[in-house]
Amino acid sequence: MKVSVGVSNRHVHLNDDDYKLLFGEIPMTKRNDLTQPGCFASDMLVTITGPKRSIENVRVLGPNRSYTQVEVSKTDSYALGINPPVRNSGDLADAVEVTITGPNGSITRNAAIIASRHIHVDKKIRREHNLEGIDMVSVKIPGEKGGIIENVYLKDSAEAYFEIHLDTDDANAHLLKQNDEVEIIIN
Amino acid sequence: MKVSVGVSNRHVHLNDDDYKLLFGEIPMTKRNDLTQPGCFASDMLVTITGPKRSIENVRVLGPNRSYTQVEVSKTDSYALGINPPVRNSGDLADAVEVTITGPNGSITRNAAIIASRHIHVDKKIRREHNLEGIDMVSVKIPGEKGGIIENVYLKDSAEAYFEIHLDTDDANAHLLKQNDEVEIIIN
Numbered sequence: 001m002k003v004s005v006g007v008s009n010r011h012v013h014l015n016d017d018d019y020k021l022l023f024g025e026i027p028m029t030k031r032n033d034l035t036q037p038g039c040f041a042s043d044m045l046v047t048i049t050g051p052k053r054s055i056e057n058v059r060v061l062g063p064n065r066s067y068t069q070v071e072v073s074k075t076d077s078y079a080l081g082i083n084p085p086v087r088n089s090g091d092l093a094d095a096v097e098v099t100i101t102g103p104n105g106s107i108t109r110n111a112a113i114i115a116s117r118h119i120h121v122d123k124k125i126r127r128e129h130n131l132e133g134i135d136m137v138s139v140k141i142p143g144e145k146g147g148i149i150e151n152v153y154l155k156d157s158a159e160a161y162f163e164i165h166l167d168t169d170d171a172n173a174h175l176l177k178q179n180d181e182v183e184i185i186i187n
Numbered sequence: 188m189k190v191s192v193g194v195s196n197r198h199v200h201l202n203d204d205d206y207k208l209l210f211g212e213i214p215m216t217k218r219n220d221l222t223q224p225g226c227f228a229s230d231m232l233v234t235i236t237g238p239k240r241s242i243e244n245v246r247v248l249g250p251n252r253s254y255t256q257v258e259v260s261k262t263d264s265y266a267l268g269i270n271p272p273v274r275n276s277g278d279l280a281d282a283v284e285v286t287i288t289g290p291n292g293s294i295t296r297n298a299a300i301i302a303s304r305h306i307h308v309d310k311k312i313r314r315e316h317n318l319e320g321i322d323m324v325s326v327k328i329p330g331e332k333g334g335i336i337e338n339v340y341l342k343d344s345a346e347a348y349f350e351i352h353l354d355t356d357d358a359n360a361h362l363l364k365q366n367d368e369v370e371i372i373i374n
Contacts, residue, residue: 027343045297072360074362075262075355075356075359078359086331086332086362114332116331117332123339138334144273144303144338145273145301145304145336145338145357146338147325147334147335147336147337148331148332148334148335149332150334151331151332151333167360168262168358169262169359169360170332170360171259172260172262172265172356172360173261173354173356173357173359173360174295174360175261175273
């Protein structure tokens, strides 16, 4: 079955305490809604610094979460000089140290991961697309630089928009853009 | 069968005339040999400029060829603001315009492509690996961000080192490094 593509550029999730350390009393304001219900890109930008280099203008997504997490691509990781693990969002086991700098200050956290390839689903989507009881799928990508990507997790939430999230490395390697369509393969 | 991985960062090939326009009387000097016999990375660096931005310190490979070609990734293309076609090396049909700047001057050429995924072979390699008469294969990549990449061309030369060349997008998307091993699948 088909699923549409969402391309995730590098971004940051913050917990409330870290948000205050970085932005002080500046309230988080919304730039635009994201496809997942309730999620949005904020106007807030930070700088991420690793042992090798910094990347500026990294967007903070909202609302704040219970954990601080920096999602980067492998390409970003080489630039920063870090070697983060591939992890599902929220699983910060072995996440690597980076410094995050905002207008109010800097924090250093074991927060950097490369996000696993994942598809957002909810109970209704699982039922409608015969995905009940399935944890992981492969996805067939068409085109001149197409192929099959493996280890694509189904990520549950109470209310989801049915979409595969790929980082910029996966998207660019396969010449995929936001809203392109790819095909789920049940293993 | 297994083949080892060569990761191709963005690079430039020049013809003799364009070399002179960019470097004047400065002779090309060798930095290091590449895996393909006779090919080398030179000490010469240029800046590539597209409508959006420039990328500095792009290496010129030697020896010079009969054509000028700029090989970039899709990630580079977004930075430069260009939309190059996927092409085999030497096929500059619809290659897009970029400006190349060296110490002696600048040239603007329809030269930018995204290189097709390819495996270097020669007659002996084809015979030894049962690849005779085959133009294109798929390749299975192991690991957490593994999968199968399609449309991998077999590229013949008189004497080749048996290796798959992937651009940094393909390598980074699949967490591949130089000299990793992947598996050829005959379609």
